[in-house]
Amino acid sequence: MSKVKVAIVGIGGRGSWLVGAVAKRADVEIVALCDRIVKRAEYMAQKCQLASARIFTDIHDLLASVDCDAVMVTTSDAHHCEVVLPALKAGKFVFCEKPLEISLKACRDIIAADRKAGGKTFVGFNxxxxxxxxxxxxxxxxxxxxxxxxxxxxxxxxxxxxxxxxxxxxxxxxxxxxxxxxxxxxxxxxxxxxxxxxxxxxxxxxxxxVPRPGAAMQCRDCQFEATCPDRAPREAAPLVKIREEAGGEPHDLCLFNAPxxxxxxxxxxxxxxxxxxxxxxxxxxxxxxxxxxxxxxxxxxxxxxxxxxxxxxxxxxxxxxxxxxxxxxxxxxxxxxxxxxxxxxxxxxxxxxxxxxxxxxxxxxxxxxxxxxxxxxxxxxxxxxxxxx
Ligand SMILES: NC(=O)c1ccc[n+]([C@@H]2O[C@H](COP(=O)([O-])OP(=O)(O)OC[C@H]3O[C@@H](n4cnc5c(N)ncnc54)[C@H](O)[C@@H]3O)[C@@H](O)[C@H]2O)c1
Missing domain, CATH: 3.30.360.10 (Dihydrodipicolinate Reductase; domain 2)
Structure with missing residues (x-):
């Protein structure tokens, strides 16, 4: 039986784990990775030796240029709908991480699109x-x-x-x-x-x-760094570092003082x-x-x-x-x-x-x-x- 061709969208904590797990399967081929932060997708493609997987930052571009059977959606919670809807519209099977979405409207939109597509969505309540x-x-x-x-x-x-x-x-x-x-x-x-x-x-x-008087906004600047049991490691994990370099929040935000x-x-x-x-x-x-x-x-x-x-x-x-x-x-x-x-x-x-x-x-x-x-x-x-x- 031929391999299922899959695209994975959202290459953060959960998505990178998923890429690693799916890459080991003999029955599935990862044909594309997509993340708004392109270096995250590139990093995982290289790490898992997915030489033929194409890299995208936008689901619409991916769907327009890649032939796949299924899209696995591991974007963060408020960003499921924006990926699931175009994937269903393009006739793909969809794996949507939990929760379905975070608002009634987004959930209703996914349910309606799934019905129109004939029931192709699998929600990842593992x-x-x-x-x-x-x-x-x-x-x-x-x-x-x-x-x-x-x-x-x-x-x-x-x-x-x-x-x-x-x-x-x-x-x-x-x-x-x-x-x-x-x-x-x-x-x-x-x-x-x-x-x-x-x-x-x-x-x-x-x-x-809750806010701690005297603590800094980042662990690296904090007078309590040496003794705080909740301090972040000095060195961020590779994907977190990539997010930080792309302008995201610092990896060592203070758990107490960050809003x-x-x-x-x-x-x-x-x-x-x-x-x-x-x-x-x-x-x-x-x-x-x-x-x-x-x-x-x-x-x-x-x-x-x-x-x-x-x-x-x-x-x-x-x-x-x-x-x-x-x-x-x-x-x-x-x-x-x-x-x-x-x-x-x-x-x-x-x-x-x-x-x-x-x-x-x-x-x-x-x-x-x-x-x-x-x-x-x-x-x-x-x-x-x-x-x-
Ligand atoms: N089932 C489980 O046990 C389990 C465990 C962990 C996380 N999750 C779920 O997995 C999802 C991802 O969580 P995470 O911790 O990996 O988040 P994360 O922030 O680490 O990763 C999300 C990634 O999605 C990307 N992204 C967001 N919107 C996008 C879009 N429209 N197009 C392309 N990329 C986009 C972000 O750039 C980011 O890299 C969440 O829904 C979370 O609830 C489920």
Whole structure:
């Protein structure tokens, strides 16, 4: 079977990882790389020895001059729509990183374009492919838990150390952490609940990443550099250096003094139809990264974590507990998800499988993120009625 020809757009942190992973596949050929910062695309083409891949800075130019089957979109959150729409219009299969986008309008535009194209978009909610979450879903669908009552998800993430010096700290670029980060978890809550969300209440605070008197705006100029546990390395990683040289923000911005309009810890409560109550805790000040999940129904509860190799199933009647093994390679990032999500996308392109998440499914987590943002700002519960497609 001939190779799938793919173009990858957005060669930053996630995109460069993707280029490296796809370049190793025997069934796919990377025919083009595209980034507004041309040197990022050139750097990755050279690093992965993609001698025949063409380099672009604009998706329209790419589509006009390259023959490809699929476009993989790893631009930052507020820049998905501007790439996905022309790619769909040109008849390509599209892999769109999570979240779908950050505004209702952009999401609706993608959903409409995808429908017009006949359903060619695969949304990269990779956690649906993580063996632990796939197994939780299987247990729920088997009926072993009975009628669902509660879903608890939490995330502790060491990544505040980078988020607060990157675009992720701005609502205008990532929708705030309720979208750029929590969309993963809101997607899982909705997927597990299998029901429509009705109401959201969220509390969110920024307590750690707040201005520090006496600290400079960049680590290199800061009197606390030697002792600050959150200092940036003196030398930027190659792609970050390229961004910096292209006029982007310095790599060693002070996490505390750089302006930001999102939070560093928050808790959201979501009520779903059928009286299913869900919570999500987000903490990006943690010194470790892990996600835990517990889903409980009238017959049993199941729990596990992204770093674990078993699920615990606690049955109510008769009271008993069993361990369910999970077949997972934890060396693969995101709890083993990142290999399967790619395989699944390329199978979809070949007409041999369906995405677990299509744009209309990915609309819900964005709506939940918007509702949580509004709730956190106003300290009131927000009805989901206003966010229908
Ligand atoms: N699924 C996951 O687990 C996961 C993990 C990390 C990041 N992500 C997602 O991946 C995406 C990229 O995140 P990142 O951290 O790599 O961001 P990044 O800022 O490191 O990289 C984004 C790149 O896109 C480029 N770009 C933006 N708009 C463009 C356009 N219109 N045309 C061409 N290039 C454009 C930028 O120049 C930049 O190089 C985000 O949507 C993020 O949420 C997903």
């Amino acid at each position: 956690l649906r492919y993580a063996p632990v979450y796939a197994k939780v879903k299987e247990v729920i669908d088997s009926g072993r838990l009975g009628k669902l009552l509660t879903i608890q998800a939490d995330e502790f993430y060491d990544g505040g150390r980078t988020y607060f010096r990157r675009w992720n700290r701005f609502r205008s670029e990532g929708g705030g952490l309720w979208i750029t980060k929590a969309s993963h978890d809101f997607d899982l809550l909705a997927w597990f609940a299998g029901a429509k969300p009705v109401e959201v209440y969220a509390a969110a605070e920024k307590t750690y990443y 930001s309009d999102t939070f560093d810890h928050g808790i959201a409560t979501v009520t779903f139809e059928g009286d299913i109550l869900a919570t999500y805790t987000c903490n990006v000040v943690a010194g470790f990264s892990d996600r835990r999940i517990r889903v409980a129904g009238t017959k049993a509860a199941v729990e596990g974590s992204l770093s674990g190799k078993t699920l615990t199933l606690r049955q109510r009647d008769p009271s008993a507990s069993t361990e369910i093994p999970i077949d997972v390679d934890l060396a693969i990032s995101h709890g083993g998800a990142d290999g399967d999500v790619q395989d699944s996308f390329f199978r979809f392109v070949r007409g041999a499988g369906e995405p677990k998440c299509r744009p209309q499914d990915a609309f819900t987590p964005v709506c939940l993120g918007l509702a949580a943002t509004l709730s956190g700002d106003t300290h009131r519960a927000v009805s989901m009625a206003r966010y229908r497609l």
